[in-house]
Amino acid sequence: MAKVRTKDLLENFNLTLVAGEDGIHREITTSDISRPGIEMTGYFNYYPMERLQLIGKTEMAYFLDLTPEHQKERMEQLCTDITPGIVISRGMEIPQAMLDAANESGVPILHSPRTTTRVISRLTNYLEAKFAPFTAIHGVLVDIYGVGVLITGQSGVGKSETALELVKRGHRLVADDSVEIRQEDYDRLIGNPPPLIEHLLEIRGLGIINVMTLFGAGAVRSYKKISLIINLELWDENKQYDRLGLDEERMKIMDVSLPKATIPVRPGRNLAVIIEVAAMNFRLKRMGVNAAEEFSERLTAMIDQGNDETE
Template sequence: MPITVKSLWDEGGEKLSLSIVTGEQNLDRKLPETAMNRPGLALTGFFQYFANQRLQIFGLAEFTYLKSLSQNDRVERLEELFGQQIPGIVITRNRKVPKDILELAERHKVPVFRTPMVTMNFVNECTVLLEKLTAPQKRIQGTCMELMGIGVLLRGDPGIGKSETALSLIERGYSLVSDDVTEVRRTSRGGLVCWANEVTRYHMEIRGLGIIHVPSLFGVAAIRRQTELDLVIDLKKPTGNEDRTGVHPDTIEIMGVEVPCITLPVRSGRDMANIVEVAALNQKLKELGHDAAKELDDKIISRLTKGRVQHG
């Protein structure tokens, strides 16, 4: 589903240093495509393959060419450009917007923005932002933490101790991303990114205590705006069937991405924060190519094989 120009303004207005020149009442125009378009060819009068569903970027080349045209030709080309129902225009390098563009933008109800950014830098950053806005997203139950650069999602039944475990980890110097409800987005690289809902961001609910504001109590280092998801940990009541070797790790599919998943039994007196910390460190070692469970399994098989040969 296409986003609107307002979505871009709300999410990236500050980051992209955008200011609205005209058309603030027309921000509901659809942005069907995430790519940008520089309308140099269209300004010459060639509109056969004009990308009219993209945001139009006016940089140094476009302005230089417009200045080379006569007044009548410039107005005629711009009139045809605006007649293509474009979603919006961005003027880079903080250039003054020509009167012709302002008048046509108001007549065709096209929003016009301006940014001090260099054209190529703006195109790159805006493309990334638009891909983020249009990427598939999902809301899942769980508390997300970042430990040593590893994004960990803690899941479990209500009251199992997710927030309490997360609080203990924060006290150890790790960072909270989201509590109880986590937003997840698939990246263009095939991974997953987690962040908190705007309303609940930086807050935690601790049973018996209520709502706390994490950065006020533990400082800004105790929070992260987002993190890549590397590991899912399910906190559950013990069943007696828990994995004791880790040789064949489980995975869980989230939005088509396979993520390593560990089930940890929660028992009275067990330091869950310590175990989650070790699980995150172990996952980091696995990503670096060091798998302790597999190495031990290989050693045992090697020892058994040698024993058979000697007694054969």
């Protein structure tokens, strides 16, 4: 899991540091953001001090109605040793009591001109992406017609060669050999390449090639949501492969279950075209068109019709 510090927010968002400069290296340990409204009333029994604190128009209006003594007291309680920072939204003027308490305790105060809802949304999305569960899988990730297809299989089965053919056919490479995957939501997996091998593809006999240099910037992507898994395996004469597609196989990565198809590999099979069609068929299924189910229904109807004629 990546470490996030308060100074990272300054570098990535339109925020201004106005107080507590000594604490910009404080670590943020959770993606949750707190709005300390109840704390402004003096109730600190359940104060989530480890969270980033955000003060909007409502909290600020209540704070300004407090006496100077109560303002000082509330800010001293808000600014703890582990509080990573306080964000003030809407470009509101910051009372001196807040600035004094922040400078004394070393809690950074970050000023934003944006609305409270916009600030919460952007900061939460950023922090959740940083703290998302993470894993790495041996495989190739390609964007095919907008569908993120993760190609897996044993080493040497032809994953990279298939990816190269897909790139030649106009699709986009995301990662080869190793795919870093983070779970950004309960049902959303995002794949990206390790920085060391970004845009690179290894072809046995040729070595390392740079896909962006050879095919242009439109042939690569930095990240992509994974929607479908294609597993390549050497053809086994004793194994019965699915010929209709009625039984959907699935594979679980972290907490997310994804549809998976196993494609047997042998000479003469154009894997790139097969995977391309698999991606298009996946899109059709999402739109409610399932060729396998339609065939099954037709077959059932013909059998029923034949039985009726026999009777």
